[in-house]
Amino acid sequence: MNQSELDRLQSWFDSYVQTFYDTDDDGLRNIRLKVEHTGQVCRVMELLAAGEGLSPDDARIAAAAALLHDVGRFPQYRRWRTFRDSDSDNHARLSVEVLREQRLLERLEVGERLLIEEAVRFHNLLELPARLKSPTALFLKLLRDADKLDIWRVFLDYFQKPPEERASAASLGFPDRPEISPECVATLAAGRVIRLDTVKTLNDFKLLQISWVYDLNFPSSCRLLAERGHIQRLAATIQPGEALAPLLEKVMAEVKGRAAGQLPEGI
Ligand SMILES: [Fe+2]
Known part of the structure; x- marks a missing residue:
């Protein structure tokens, strides 16, 4: 994947999230929470890619997985008003559904597309699936780590805010x-x-x-x-x-x- 493909995905993400901003104050806080989370996961991913010495090509695949990993959160919240998968649907599956519906990765090589889709699909499993092949495992592990590193920030921020400013869906109730x-x-x-x-x-x-x-x-x-x-x-x-x-x-x-x-x- 070249840089202009990654830039195209970022532009798509920016326009896609705009379509979810038309909601009430509580809804807006929850949508913004996930937009901010995505941006921070992308930043953490850059640090991990540099720290682990990824090639520029692999770093872009990792960046795309970070950018797209939670896109299912937006339709999930709009439909069910929760981020709790057990009360709604598996948001990682919803994310892959969005990628396919929007035909977002169709311009990529099949191998790259699968790497991104698999990382997104499995990023929220309790444990890594057994017998993963090596390139899939690399991107999935990177994404799971980057995601956790920012969820810790989200949760700590939540406690520092007065209750009326908290994004209500962050602590899962x-x-x-x-x-x-x-x-x-x-x-x-x-x-x-x-x-x-x-x-x-x-x-x-x-x-x-x-x-x-x-x-x-x-x-x-x-x-x-x-x-x-x-x-x-x-x-x-x-x-x-x-x-x-x-x-x-x-x-x-x-x-x-x-x-x-x-x-x-x-x-
Ligand atoms: Fe997620």
Whole structure:
């Protein structure tokens, strides 16, 4: 893919999102949240592409996947007024549907088109699908890391805003109660990603986001995460913080190890 193709995709995205701005104030905040998220995922992707030494061609494919990964969020919100896939439809599938309906990638080589579509299609799976072929795995892993690195920012921003300015769909509607589910704590302690269907409270959801550390794929992603301090800031919003302190120390040690290139086998 050349640069002018990527520029064309960006222009398409800019016009496409315009068609969703005709809504009420709450709707507008939620649509803007996803437009901003996409822009930030693209920026993170540039950093990861540079950090991991991607060729210019591969960096453009990665950039296209970042730009298009959440386009299904816009029709999802318009139709169901939620970003919760379980109450609506799988937004990654909706994104691929938009790409096909709009015939957006038809000018690309088939191989490149498939790489982008597969990265978009699988970017929100709890775990990477087994037996992925190597170029598909590269772009999917990059996209999953870039997406997480910005979702941490979105979520932290959400807490810093007064309730009336918050994009209501960002926290997926979990009740803000002090409890933390033992099942979520145990999963994090075991070094695994917490499943969304085990989350009951907003605190559980925060732990779920912290557990994403165990799903990062590249040293550059972990370095960026450490630099940005998202995990420490997220942990500081959980009450009572003290009980979780040893667990969070373990997570931070994991980030440090992965940033230094100590990734689990198979990644
Ligand atoms: Fe997504």
